[in-house]
Amino acid sequence: MPEHTDRNDATGTGARRIELRALAYDVAGTRLIDVPALTLRPTGTTVVMGPNGAGKSLLLRLMHGLIRPSAGEILVGGRPLSPRQCKAQALVFQKPVLLRRSTVANIDFVLKARGKDRSRSRSLLDRVDLAALADRPARRLSGGEQQRLAIARALATEPDTLFLDEPTASLDPESVQAIEGIVAAAARDGVRIIFVTHDVQQARRLADDVVFLSNGRVAEEASAAAFFNGPETDVARAYLSGHLDRLVET
Amino acid sequence: MPITASDGHSIICLAAALASAKSACKPLPFVGMSLVFRKFCRKREILQQIAESVGLAIGLLLAADADLLEIVTLSLYVSLSATSIACVLGLPLGAILAVTRFPGRGPVLVLINALMGLPPVVVGLIVYLQLSRSGPLGFLGLLYTPTAMIIAQTILIAPIVVALSRQVLEDLHLEYAEQFRSLALSARQTIQALLWDGRFALFTVALAGFGRAVAEVGAVMIVGGNIDHLTRVMTTAITLETSRGNLPLALALGIVLLALAMAVTAAVHGIRAGTAGHADA
Numbered sequence: 001m002p003e004h005t006d007r008n009d010a011t012g013t014g015a016r017r018i019e020l021r022a023l024a025y026d027v028a029g030t031r032l033i034d035v036p037a038l039t040l041r042p043t044g045t046t047v048v049m050g051p052n053g054a055g056k057s058l059l060l061r062l063m064h065g066l067i068r069p070s071a072g073e074i075l076v077g078g079r080p081l082s083p084r085q086c087k088a089q090a091l092v093f094q095k096p097v098l099l100r101r102s103t104v105a106n107i108d109f110v111l112k113a114r115g116k117d118r119s120r121s122r123s124l125l126d127r128v129d130l131a132a133l134a135d136r137p138a139r140r141l142s143g144g145e146q147q148r149l150a151i152a153r154a155l156a157t158e159p160d161t162l163f164l165d166e167p168t169a170s171l172d173p174e175s176v177q178a179i180e181g182i183v184a185a186a187a188r189d190g191v192r193i194i195f196v197t198h199d200v201q202q203a204r205r206l207a208d209d210v211v212f213l214s215n216g217r218v219a220e221e222a223s224a225a226a227f228f229n230g231p232e233t234d235v236a237r238a239y240l241s242g243h244l245d246r247l248v249e250t
Numbered sequence: 251m252p253i254t255a256s257d258g259h260s261i262i263c264l265a266a267a268l269a270s271a272k273s274a275c276k277p278l279p280f281v282g283m284s285l286v287f288r289k290f291c292r293k294r295e296i297l298q299q300i301a302e303s304v305g306l307a308i309g310l311l312l313a314a315d316a317d318l319l320e321i322v323t324l325s326l327y328v329s330l331s332a333t334s335i336a337c338v339l340g341l342p343l344g345a346i347l348a349v350t351r352f353p354g355r356g357p358v359l360v361l362i363n364a365l366m367g368l369p370p371v372v373v374g375l376i377v378y379l380q381l382s383r384s385g386p387l388g389f390l391g392l393l394y395t396p397t398a399m400i401i402a403q404t405i406l407i408a409p410i411v412v413a414l415s416r417q418v419l420e421d422l423h424l425e426y427a428e429q430f431r432s433l434a435l436s437a438r439q440t441i442q443a444l445l446w447d448g449r450f451a452l453f454t455v456a457l458a459g460f461g462r463a464v465a466e467v468g469a470v471m472i473v474g475g476n477i478d479h480l481t482r483v484m485t486t487a488i489t490l491e492t493s494r495g496n497l498p499l500a501l502a503l504g505i506v507l508l509a510l511a512m513a514v515t516a517a518v519h520g521i522r523a524g525t526a527g528h529a530d531a
Contacts, residue, residue, distance in 0.1 A: 064432060093428070097429040109443065157433065
C-alpha cells in the first residue's frame with residue numbers, strides 16, 4: 001500500500017489523498033476533534049457539513065497545518081503533513097483577511113511571495129470577475145467581492161487542494177452563486193476542493209462526497225448521492241430535515 | 251468680585267492707565283498701589299511680551315533672516331537625519347519583536363519601553379564620553395559637530411520608534427497571522443508585508459520620534475556645544491537667548507520651532523492623505 005501511494009505521489013492525484021489517523025485535538029482538557037480514521041479521496045469536491053460547533057473549521061485548520069493535533073497524524077499522499085505539503089494547499093477563510101492594498105496588489109503580493117509570474121494577476125482577477133475593480137482598495141470592496149478576491153488570491157498559489165471555510169456565510173444569493181461558480185470551475189480545472197458549509201442546498205449543489213461531523217466526530221462519510229438520498233445516522237437525518245433541535249431535545 | 255469704595259482709588263488709576271497705553275505699565279508716582287492694579291499691569295506686560303514675540307517671530311520669518319534660516323536648516327537636518335536613521339534601524343527591529351517569540355522577549359520589551367523615557371542629558375553625557383578626545387571614539391573627531399548631535403538624537407528616539415512600531419505591528423500581525431501562515435510566508439516576507447501595510451500608522455510613529463528629537467535640548471547642547479554657525483539649533487538658541495535675558499527673541503524662536511514642527515506634521519499628514527486612497531488604512 002505505501003509503495004502504491006508513493007508512485008501516486010510522484011505522478012498523479014495520490015499526492016492529494018488526505019488520511020487522518022487517530023486524530024484528536026484538545027483544548028483545556030476537552031476533546032474538540034476525535035477522528036479515529038478518515039480518508040478523503042484525492043479528487044473532486046468534498047463538503048464538510050455539520051451543525052455549529054461540530055468542529056468543521058477546526059478540522060480544516062488541522063488538515064491545512066495551521067494547528068497541530070493533540071494526538072494522531074495527518075497523512076497527505078501517504079506522508080505526514082509537512083510544510084512543503086501545506087504550501088501546496090490554500091485556505092479561504094470565512095472572513096477574508098485582505099491586505100491594505102489595492103485589489104490587484106493583493107494578488108501581486110502572493111505571486112511575488114511564491115516567485116510566480118506577476119503578469120497572471122489580471123487573468124486571475126478576470127477569473128473571479130474583478131478585473132474592473134483591480135485598482136480599488138481591497139478593503140473597500142463589498143463582502144462578496146472581497147471573498148472572490150480571497151479565492152483568486154488562494155488560486156494564485158496554484159494549490160493542489162483548496163480548503164474553503166464557509167466562504168459564502170452571510171453573503172447575498174448573487175454572491176453565493178458567483179462563488180459557487182468559481183469553486184466549481186476550479187474543481188473542473190483539477191483543484192481538489194474541501195468545502196465547509198452548513199447550507200444543505202449548497203452542499204447538494206457542490207458535493208461529490210460528504211463528511212458529516214457532529215460533536216467533533218465523523219458521524220457519516222459517503223458519496224453525495226448516498227448521503228442526501230439516505231443518510232445512515234439519526235443526527236444526519238435530523239440535520240438534513242432541519243430538525244436537529246428535536247433530536248437534541250430527545 | 252464686587253467693587254467697593256476702597257477700590258475707588260484703584261479704578262481711577264486703572265482709567266488713567268487705559269487712557270495712555272504706552273505708559274500704562276510704568277510705575278505710577280504714588281505709594282500704595284493696589285494689588286488689582288499691579289496684577290493688571292503684570293498681565294498687560296506679559297501680553298505685550300507675547301505680542302512682541304509673535305511680531306518678532308513673523309518678522310524673522312518674513313525677513314528670512316540668514317542666521318535664523320541657518321539655525322532652522324540645521325535643526326531640520328539634525329532631527330530629520332536622526333529620525334530617518336532611527337526609523338531605518340527601529341522599524342525592522344520593532345517588526346521583528348512583533349512577529350517573533352524568543353526566550354527573554356518580555357524583559358527586552360520592558361527594557362525598550364523603559365528606554366523611551368531616556369533623559370536627554372544622560373544620552374548627551376554618554377555620547378560625550380564616547381566622542382570626547384579621551385573616549386573610545388575620540389579619534390573620529392566628531393564632538394561638537396552636527397554628526398554628534400545626530401548620533402545623540404538617534405539614540406534618544408530609536409527606543410521610541412522600536413517600542414511604538416512593535417505595538418502597531420503586533421496588532422496588525424494578530425489580524426494577519428493566520429492568513430500569512432496559510433500562505434506559508436517566511437518571517438522576512440511577513441515583516442516586509444507588515445511594514446508596508448502598517449506604513450500609515452508608522453508615519454505617526456516617525457512623527458512622534460521627530461517631535462521628541464526636534465524639541466530636545468539637553469543632548470544636543472552637551473555634544474554640540476551650541477557653537478554659532480556650526481552646531482546651534484533652535485532649542486539651544488532658545489536656551490541661550492533665555493539665559494541672556496532676551497525673552498522676546500527666545501519666545502519668537504520658540505514660536506518658529508512650534509511652526510516648524512507643525513509644518514513637518516502637516517506635510518506628513520498631506521502625504522498620508524494623498525496616498526491613503528490606495529489602501530484604506
